[in-house]
Amino acid sequence: MTASGPAAMAFPAQGAAYDFDWTFLVDPVAPYRTVAPNTGSQPLSSNTNPLLYKQMLTQASHYIEDADGALLVRNETMGPRRSRKGLLSFNGQWSRTVAPRDLTNAAWTKTNATAALNQTGRDGTANAASLLTFTADGGTVSQAITNASILRRLFFDVKRVSGADPLEFSFDNGATWYSITPTGPGWNGWQRAQSGLQTLADPVIILRGKAGNSFAIDFVNLMEPREGLATVIPNLIRLTSATGVGRDRIHHTDTTNGGGPSGEQGINIVRSRYTHGLFVELCYMNQAALVATLGGLTVDVKLTPSPAILVINSTDAVEQLSAPLNLDPGTFSVFNKIFYFRTPTELRLAVNGVMYRTSNVRDYATAVSHDFATNGGGSALDGFVKRQVWFDNSRVPSDAEMIAWTS
Known part of the structure; x- marks a missing residue:
């Protein structure tokens, strides 16, 4: 699909492969489901379920706040937590x-x-x-x-x-x-x-x-x-007993196979693996939080060094770009808009209206997963994700579009 001028921000995004608005009305019966049958979530610890995002570590029943301040109960089998504030990601708390x-x-x-x-x-x-x-x-x-x-x-x-x-x-x-x-x-x-x-x-x-x-x-x-990862302990959950809730890791693994709770087929976010992009609007308190991992690619947007671009390109390393952002002080009202798009020859990154680019991109062959936390032992966002928009090679945004989306 082609278009002139900045890409439309309306949901769903024009020409996007997938567009997830996590602030949509939450299904009171199955609150882990989102906009389609195959965009549910993987509860607990597993790398094999093909649904969209998964929850790591054992959970206990707890409450989170909805946009109007009312509390929503979340039990141990619901997978990633979300309300009309967005998709919640936090480090484990006890x-x-x-x-x-x-x-x-x-x-x-x-x-x-x-x-x-x-x-x-x-x-x-x-x-x-x-x-x-x-x-x-x-x-x-x-x-x-x-x-x-x-x-x-x-x-x-x-x-x-x-x-x-x-x-x-x-x-x-x-x-x-x-x-x-x-x-x-x-x-x-x-x-x-x-x-x-x-x-x-x-x-x-x-x-x-x-x-x-x-x-x-x-x-x-x-x-x-709970896991020794948190340094801020934000006001995100309420517990009803002396117990703990594990880290909410936002993770997706591409697959073309079924295997969900209803035999659902997983989506393939990075189906054009060398050419793809992601727009995300989110707030977070953790300085080492945003990490989008796709096989050999990592886009890591941190507080320091800022502003700077760091590219690591070697056999065992990954690409890394660091750019300025705004950390939330705990009010969960300070949001960042980040958009990256990569091709086999270039990686562009727009952060809050500022564009970075590099041609020193790594040629990777296995782009099969996406993470908003480092795989396994890393920290979670301690915040919310409002929206994620994935683009593939059928819709390549211009610099002006990327700047407009993130401004």
Whole structure:
């Protein structure tokens, strides 16, 4: 297909081989499915299933936020997680909190405070969250956890019921304090409290308040990296117990064979393996995140060096281009637009409206997979992918089109 002027951004993209808008309405019955029967996902750890993307490592049931702030439950068999925010990619996280929704549990010690499991939860479930009421100034509810030293961050959902004073919280037994003053905005009045990052052993979670103040509390998650990969521990998931969720690795392996859960045939994204391109709009917090791997090709867009182009071309190495991008600070609102297109003689890369090119391309023969994380032990995005558009040799975009798409 041919066209004049910048390629149309409307979905589906003009002349694209495949166009995935991950913000489309999520099927409430089978939320891992997208726009066609053969674009489902591979749950758990396998390299053989021909569906589009797969989830790595064993999962536990957890919640993610939809675009309107409502929570979507994701169980252990759903494959890659997505909502109307986009396709989620994060490094594995583990919560060490026992009874994170029930402050009446014996794991929680109350001093000048009372707890009742009688509040509608952050997920809308009746009697799933706790009412925490302080009966004297400096009242506390606490939980001591025995665990080796590791990087941690504390999260919890909170909604004011009475009073006007802040709620203070700590997870190093009161050596460092944070606070939140719930004011009403948020999803149905709920707000998500978040601490800073701290590395420590044997954490002690403390929530502290003043007399006359009461709060609904839900999903008290003391998070740590499950696989030792995360350095930011973003606010992306909520866990209902002291358990962990594995790394969400966005990966696809081309195949022409069936074998999906319904005998579905996999797609072949890089069917014209020497000539192809990818446009992606995404936000992420991990500096070493975006890696599109196709056999011998790697396009690696990092924070540093910036701006620079580095091309490695040898028998055992891969091509690498580094270009400027904008890392998200944790709000998941800072998006980058990246577009690369390669032929047997040239590789072009547009990043946020800036074009790079090189003719020093490697002649590879086996382009069979695509990754948004390094294969196996590398880090995930810690963010969202809104859209991915794949082009093959039937539609070669011009420089002007690539710049227009990424501007």
